[in-house]
Amino acid sequence: MPVLSVNGLSASYRKNKVLNEVRFDVQQGTLTSIVGPNGAGKSTLLKVMLELHPKLSGTVQFFGSTYSQAKSRIGYVPQRGSVDWDFPTNALDVVMMGLYGKIGWLKWPKRSHRDLAMAALDEMGMADYADRQISQLSGGQQQRVFLARALVQDADLYFLDEPLAGVDAATERAIMDTLKVLKNKGRTVMVVHHDLQTVEDYFDQVLMLNRGVIAHGKTAETFTKENIYRTYGGTLRWMEEKLG
Ligand SMILES: Nc1ncnc2c1ncn2[C@@H]1O[C@H](COP(=O)(O)OP(=O)(O)OP(=O)(O)O)[C@@H](O)[C@H]1O
Secondary structure (H helix, E strand, O other): OOOEEEEEEEEEEOOEEEEEEEEEEEOOOOEEEEEOOOOOOHHHHHHHHOOOOOOOEEEEEEOOEOHHHHHHHEEEEOOHHHOOOOOOOEHHHHHHHOOHHHHOOOOOOOHHHHHHHHHHHHHOOOHHHOOOEHHHOOHHHHHHHHHHHHHHHOOOEEEEEOOOOOOOHHHHHHHHHHHHHHHHOOOEEEEEOOOHHHHHHHOOEEEEEEOEEEEEEEHHHHOOHHHHHHHHHHHOHHHHHHHO
16 A cells, blocks of 8 residues: 555645646655755645645555545655744754654643653754754754654655755755665655756656656656656756757
8 A cells, every 4th residue: 555645636726736636646655855946835735635725636556545544654854945033942852853753732842752752853963953953053953953843743754845945055965864764664755856966866757847746756766857847847057068
């Protein structure tokens, strides 16, 4: 059984249809990049699947059940730009939020929860920043804190929206190492990704999206010149140089 099954999914913003009959299955233990040009509907796809934006039609099944039944098994790291970083909270508290599924809302976290959150911050090289207000962290540091939050959540299926955008090489490596560890533990990870040069190195599966699914499958077989052109149209002149 696929961990994620999307069928005939369509969505719009007012009259502007941005997802059209999207259909794909994702198997457990895969690391998938979602690629496509600006405005292709990648972020919207995540939001619609996670019921943050309404769908027009179609179905989405997680582990064979609905989103609300599967919620505690799903982790989401939104695009950094979409988060209100002025929210007065420190890095440790952000990570603790990933534990609410376990602690329960309005219950006081235990020492062991705090230890788990600290360990995750440490894993992302952010232990020294636990007490720092999130608004006072750099973009890459904020991204590491978000990854730590996803780690403590201990989900089975993760969605990350451009986690590598604007981070330095060390942070990029730390994030990709973390995602590979999750995959090797049998978790399933889907990542909106923009750097076409690293798709083959980083991801075993690719979902090529432009309002509908253009191609989906093993990166080695799917991420071809032809599919890249079909996905991006004429917008990628540099690809011609790269691919000859
Ligand atoms: N809140 C919104 N209200 C109206 N239109 C929106 C909204 N969010 C996105 N759109 C439009 O929907 C389309 C798909 O946007 P989406 O953010 O899903 O694309 P994307 O593939 O993630 O793009 P990018 O690579 O630029 O992040 C775009 O045309 C965008 O302008």
